Amino acid sequence: MASIETPIMQPLRAIAGDWKLLPSFMPVPGMGALAVNSLVLNCSEPLLVDTGLAALRDDWLERLGEVVDPVDLKWIWISHADADHVGNLAALLEVAPSAKVLTSFLGMGKLAMAGIRPERMQIVEPGGLLEIGGRRLLPIRPPYYDAPETLGLFDPGDGLLFTADCYGALLPGPVERAEDAGVQALREGMVQWSAVDSPWLGQVDRDGLGATLKAFGALAPQCVVSSHLPPVAGGLETLSPIIFNAWCRNGGGPADTFHVEAVADVLHAAA
Numbered sequence: 334m335a336s337i338e339t340p341i342m343q344p345l346r347a348i349a350g351d352w353k354l355l356p357s358f359m360p361v362p363g364m365g366a367l368a369v370n371s372l373v374l375n376c377s378e379p380l381l382v383d384t385g386l387a388a389l390r391d392d393w394l395e396r397l398g399e400v401v402d403p404v405d406l407k408w409i410w411i412s413h414a415d416a417d418h419v420g421n422l423a424a425l426l427e428v429a430p431s432a433k434v435l436t437s438f439l440g441m442g443k444l445a446m447a448g449i450r451p452e453r454m455q456i457v458e459p460g461g462l463l464e465i466g467g468r469r470l471l472p473i474r475p476p477y478y479d480a481p482e483t484l485g486l487f488d489p490g491d492g493l494l495f496t497a498d499c500y501g502a503l504l505p506g507p508v509e510r511a512e513d514a515g516v517q518a519l520r521e522g523m524v525q526w527s528a529v530d531s532p533w534l535g536q537v538d539r540d541g542l543g544a545t546l547k548a549f550g551a552l553a554p555q556c557v558v559s560s561h562l563p564p565v566a567g568g569l570e571t572l573s574p575i576i577f578n579a580w581c582r583n584g585g586g587p588a589d590t591f592h593v594e595a596v597a598d599v600l601h602a603a604a
């Protein structure tokens with residue numbers, strides 16, 4: 334796992350059923366590397382999930398073109414309006430005239446403020462149902478997140494669960510599979526990322542978070558894809574216990590996670 338100093342794009346990968354992964358990594362100075370994933374569902378109404386890093390625009394558009402011609406793209410699912418998820422949205426809309434952006438009500442407001450025209454957007458909300466190209470997709474709110482508009486999704490047909498920022502990890506360097514990082518690096522990286530990206534976990538009701546993690550387990554996905562971790566086969570059996578042990582046991586995490594040093598307390602409690 335070599336460290337990186339600039340963002341890199343990895344080759345396109347098939348991950349589950351009709352889903353393809355457009356993987357990239359960005360360096361996080363002093364903390365390692367963070368995966369930044371986009372997904373494509375290749376069906377009769379092609380759907381893209383998130384739009385990658387602006388710093389990798391040419392490479393990212395080239396990878397996307399290996400799966401679907403942007404002219405044929407019908408849907409662009411935006412998990413939330415952070416820069417690492419909408420980095421190429423405006424540029425893509427220019428070359429994808431048929432594509433409509435799917436986002437939550439709050440997401441629509443944030444994207445409108447960023448200059449995306451309302452007529453190019455359609456609202457979906459957690460708990461709803463989206464039917465596209467003969468497929469059923471379930472919008473979900475992940476157990477934790479860094480923006481309230483966040484929309485994950487579950488595809489019961491291919492058993493794929495996309496969790497946005499949830500279950501991400503800061504890793505020492507780019508890997509193709511999460512397990513390639515090793516058990517300890519994965520655990521530490523997930524706890525670090527959750528503490529940095531969702532500091533409110535330190536104040537959350539532990540039983541409530543535990544119940545949410547358990548409810549997600551009932552989905553029994555065959556593949557879990559975070560925006561910020563390579564796909565994990567099965568997935569929740571590996572990932573949820575790490576978060577549960579870090580934030581729901583032993584008194585939970587520190588109340589103030591502003592200082593990165595406080596992450597060590599969480600790691601100690603999770604060991």
Ligand SMILES: [Fe+2]
Binds near residue numbers: 413479480498
């Ligand atoms: Fe985010």
Ligand SMILES: [Fe+2]
Binds near residue numbers: 415417498
């Ligand atoms: Fe993110």
